[in-house]
Amino acid sequence: MDVGIVGYGSYIPVYRIKVEAIAKVWGQDAETMRKGLKVDEKSVPAPDEDTATIAVEASRNAMLRARINPKRIGAVYVGSESHPYAVKPTATILAEALEATPNLTAADFEFACKAGTASMQAIFGLVKAEMIEYGVAVGSDTSQGAPGGALEYTAAAGGASFIIGKANLIAKLNGTRSFTTDTPDFWRRERQAYPRHGGRFTGEPAYFKHILTASKNMMNGLGLEPKDINYFVPHQPNGKFPRQAAKKLGFTEDQLLQGLLSPQIGNTYSGASPLGLTAVLDIAKPDEKILLTSYGSGAGSDSFVFTVTDKILEVQGLAPKTSDYINKKKYVDYGTYAKYRGKINLADE
Template identity: 50%
Template sequence: MAVGIVGWGAYIPRYRIKTREIAEAWGDDALRIRDMYLVEEKAVGYIDEDPVTMAVEASRDALTRAGIAPSEVGAVFAGTESKPYAVKPISSILIDALNLKRQVYSVDMEFACKAGSDAIVNLMGLVKSGLIKYGIAVGTDSSQGEPGEHLEYTVGTGAVAYIIGSTNLVAEIKHTYPFASDTPDFWRRDGSPYPVHGEGFTGEPAYFRHIIGAAKGLMEELGMKPNDFDYAIFHQPNARFPVRVAQMLGFPLEKVKPGIVVDLIGNTYNASALLGLAKVLEEAKPGSRILVVTFGSGAGSNAFYIETTDLLPSRVKLARTVGEMLEDKVYIDYSLYLKYRRIIRMIHG
């Protein structure tokens, strides 16, 4: 049974802050920061936006593109690492916001930035087993970056949703391959407002080892090489890492660039690589072969081999595109950024 993507939706908030604006507030050299991360600006949710609201927006567009009735959905899984409630699911809010039926498997998933892609893998299993007809996988984050720390330059805001099923596919997910280990590269302790990096562990032992492990494992199992793919999309904590991992794997820049969004909206964590996929789906021709590799700290990757179908082009314009949302922006200064992100501590809040 072929299983894959029936519809997709994305959401990027309208507000943006430039890297230069943040650097000026903290006395950093903006050129040096931009050179380090290749991030020009990042998306900032308004004071009334959070991973729940963005998940609803992305899921509504995904349902529209899929052209299915909400009552046909049998599962909704939300991957996030920035839940507004420590205890109270996003997925149950989605049930009522999207008017799904009550007989829906629903859960929030957490594995740093990887859980949204685990939602997809789990839904593929439920669809293949016949337990559900369609499922919604969401990756949504409005994560934290401590003011004055380098993470603040890249932590963005966004969401993406995929309808997974076995009929009317716009893209078939032909193969998946996981790679995970206990690697302490990045974490946020319970009750802590901001995450921390594990010294030099972010790059080689974490991001590169897991993404390369998953990508190579998938290609070896399939007997495929980088030349066999039209697009390669990787998790994007900044714009340097996905380009470098592509070089290490042997993918040319032109196959990686279409799926990079971090330079304009920042790292959207659980939406990151999957938002890149949404952008690629907007331009890919039928029959395109796409490699997607997600990454979550802690650490793990999921690799996907995806092939688009003839149904893809007709679904693109049925809802807001990533391309449109990248253009639809209002710049704010650092003071409004602090206010919108609720970083200013207030007694009367």
């Protein structure tokens, strides 16, 4: 029995801050930061946006494309590292907003930047096992970067949602593989506002080892080579790492660029590679193959291969495209950004 994606949707907040605006405040050279990270600007959530509101907006777009009765949804999973509550699920808010309640299961996932693909994998399993008819898997984040730190240039907000099922597929799942180790490259302790990372340690033994191994295992498992893949969508913590990973795997820039959004919106964490997948699905043609490989610090990668079906052409125009959200933007200065992100300590706090 085939399983796959029935509907997809994305959401990116309208506000942006440029690398120059951040560098100016902290006395750093904007050009050096921009060239080093290959990121020009990042998305900023409005003060009334959080992981739940982004998950709802992305999932409503996914439902417009899936065209199913929400009561047929059997599971709602939301992956994020910035759930609004420490205890109280984001997934119940989303399930209620989709009117999928009450006869379903719902839960929140957390695995740094790969919580979204972890939720996708779990939903694929439930559908494949015929325990549910449809499931919703979301990667959504309003990520945190400490003021003045390297992560502040990239920690962004956005999300993607996928309605997963076994009928009327727009992209068939050919397979999924994961690669997981205990690698402390990035973490945020309980009650800490900002994460910490291991500097250069986040590169070779962390991002590259996991992304490259999971991607190779996935392609080898299906007997595929890079030339058989139309689009490669890796996790994108910046604009530099994905390019290096693609090159090492033997992919060209043409195979990478459609799904590479981080230069324009930053790192949307759990939303990052899922949002890249939505940007590819927006323009994909029937029979094209997509390799998606997430990365979550801590550390692990989930890899998926999808084959696009001819039904994709019916749904691409039913909801806003990811490029619509990328292109609609309003710039804020650092002061406004700091206020929106709660970085200013008020007198009564």
